[in-house]
Amino acid sequence: MTDFSAYQQQLLAMERELIERRSRLDQHGRAGVPADFEEQASERENDEVVESLSEQATAELAQVKAALTRIELGSYGTCVRCGEAIAAARLQAVPYATACTSCG
Numbered sequence: 001m002t003d004f005s006a007y008q009q010q011l012l013a014m015e016r017e018l019i020e021r022r023s024r025l026d027q028h029g030r031a032g033v034p035a036d037f038e039e040q041a042s043e044r045e046n047d048e049v050v051e052s053l054s055e056q057a058t059a060e061l062a063q064v065k066a067a068l069t070r071i072e073l074g075s076y077g078t079c080v081r082c083g084e085a086i087a088a089a090r091l092q093a094v095p096y097a098t099a100c101t102s103c104g
């Protein structure tokens, strides 16, 4: 059995980072609305950016969590489409990759 503990550590670090990033973004989203209308308009645009960044963080966090579950279940590092092993170089670049380079 291949030892995935290095990837697991990396994924756990990513998970912590994403949770922190999302809570910072969510705090920003709850900040007060400025009284001035023009400021409100730019604040709304900014809110949309913050919201989409928060959604990105949530989506990435879900992938990271799924990868950690796959490590526990022993299915980590195997392509979900063809069942072949995912190349180490790919896992190093994207530790939560679910497909090999030919399928993904």
Ligand SMILES: [Zn+2]
Residues within 6 Å of the ligand: 079, 080, 081, 082, 083, 084, 099, 100, 101, 102, 103, 104
């Ligand atoms: Zn594959």
